[in-house]
Amino acid sequence: MKRIVALCLAAACLISMVGCAGDTNMDEKKPNNSASAYALALASYPEMAPYPNEMEYFDEKTGEFDSDGFDVVYDAWQSDRKAQRSQPEGYADGLEPFFASSIREFLSNSNGENKVYSPLSVYMALAMLAEVTDSESRQQILDLLGSESIEALRSQAASVWNANYSNDGAVTSILANSLWLNESVNFNQSTMDSLAKNYYASSFRGEMGSEEFNQALRDWINEQTGGLLEAQADGLSMDPETVMALASTIYYRAKWHSELMRPERKRACSICSVLMERPWSATSCTRAAATPITGQISSALLL
Numbered sequence: 001m002k003r004i005v006a007l008c009l010a011a012a013c014l015i016s017m018v019g020c021a022g023d024t025n026m027d028e029k030k031p032n033n034s035a036s037a038y039a040l041a042l043a044s045y046p047e048m049a050p051y052p053n054e055m056e057y058f059d060e061k062t063g064e065f066d067s068d069g070f071d072v073v074y075d076a077w078q079s080d081r082k083a084q085r086s087q088p089e090g091y092a093d094g095l096e097p098f099f100a101s102s103i104r105e106f107l108s109n110s111n112g113e114n115k116v117y118s119p120l121s122v123y124m125a126l127a128m129l130a131e132v133t134d135s136e137s138r139q140q141i142l143d144l145l146g147s148e149s150i151e152a153l154r155s156q157a158a159s160v161w162n163a164n165y166s167n168d169g170a171v172t173s174i175l176a177n178s179l180w181l182n183e184s185v186n187f188n189q190s191t192m193d194s195l196a197k198n199y200y201a202s203s204f205r206g207e208m209g210s211e212e213f214n215q216a217l218r219d220w221i222n223e224q225t226g227g228l229l230e231a232q233a234d235g236l237s238m239d240p241e242t243v244m245a246l247a248s249t250i251y252y253r254a255k256w257h258s259e260l261m262r263p264e265r266k267r268a269c270s271i272c273s274v275l276m277e278r279p280w281s282a283t284s285c286t287r288a289a290a291t292p293i294t295g296q297i298s299s300a301l302l303l
Contacts, residue, residue: 033216033219033220033222033223034212034215034216034219035202035204035216035217035219035220035223037216038204038213038216039202039204040181040189040192040203040204040205041192041195041196041203042196042202043176043177043195043199043200043201044196044200045167045174045200046084046165046167048077048080048081048084048166048167048168049073049076049077049079049080049168050168050169051074051077051169051170051171051255052070052073052074052077057069057070077168077170080168081166081168084162084163084165085163087159087162088159091159092156092159092163094145094147095123095145095146095156095160097146098119098123098144098145099119099123102119102122103117103119118250120160120164120175120250121249122248123157123160124157124161124175124177124199124248126141126144127141127154127157128177128179128195128246129141130142130145130150130153131150131153131154131191131195131198132179132191132195132244138150154194154199155198157198157199158198158199158200161199165200171253171254171255172251172252172253173251173252173253173254174224174251174252175200175249175250176224176225176248176250176251177195177199177200177202177246177247177248178201178202178204178246178248179192179195179201179202179203179204179244179245179246179247180203180206180213180217180238180244180245180247181203181204181205181206181243181244182205182207182208182242182243183205183206183207183208185205187203202220204216204217208238208240208242209238209239209240209241209242213238214236214237217233217236217237217238217245217247218234220247221236221247221249224249224251225249225251226253
């Protein structure tokens, strides 16, 4: 009997320490993607105004900073960021029980091994699975996720995804999802469109087990993770008997709010201090115990 396999992939989380002029947009790292040739529906990610490059507004000759010009671009970035995070009140209600129980289930009995688990990624994968099932199977997933109906789940999943999405050059945070179908399986195009719209999931259909379809999967993973998982993705393949596979990844990357620098780069660090409206000191730039990530919470670093 053919089997339905949920393909769970390792999530990539990378925090990149870069300078004030750094850029963390993943578009420049996207490899060639052969998956589009098998696409049934492709997810479209929101576009966001890019975080401004502070150094472009600093005149090295005069030592002046163009605050007005910077503020215009910064305000556009801030507006998009706020809009992305402005989800309906209570959109995450009911998720705590699933998070708590699944974390306990996945991270218990590690036998001395280090484990990584993303409840958000598994939540999105299960939500997609509910979309492509019905009757008792769907109801069991809805009960597990604490959703009253598939309609409620669609709305919540879209809000959860958007609340955690960012790709603005300062922070890249993408929950990527996909569905891979055996070419022998009939499908409903409206369901594929719903996956793309509500779960930001792309769907593909091809010859399971073929090298071409396997390579399409690897290419999709590498595209969604900026090429960070090439070694891990290289060995992935789908069994010819597989009916359906779900593949999900997490890509996270962020820039420090202020750069940690050597004393000889004091001038550049002073620019960061102006933007942060706090005085420069050797402590804050060379051995910071804690420093904020742009648009995110603070992170501690001991040097």
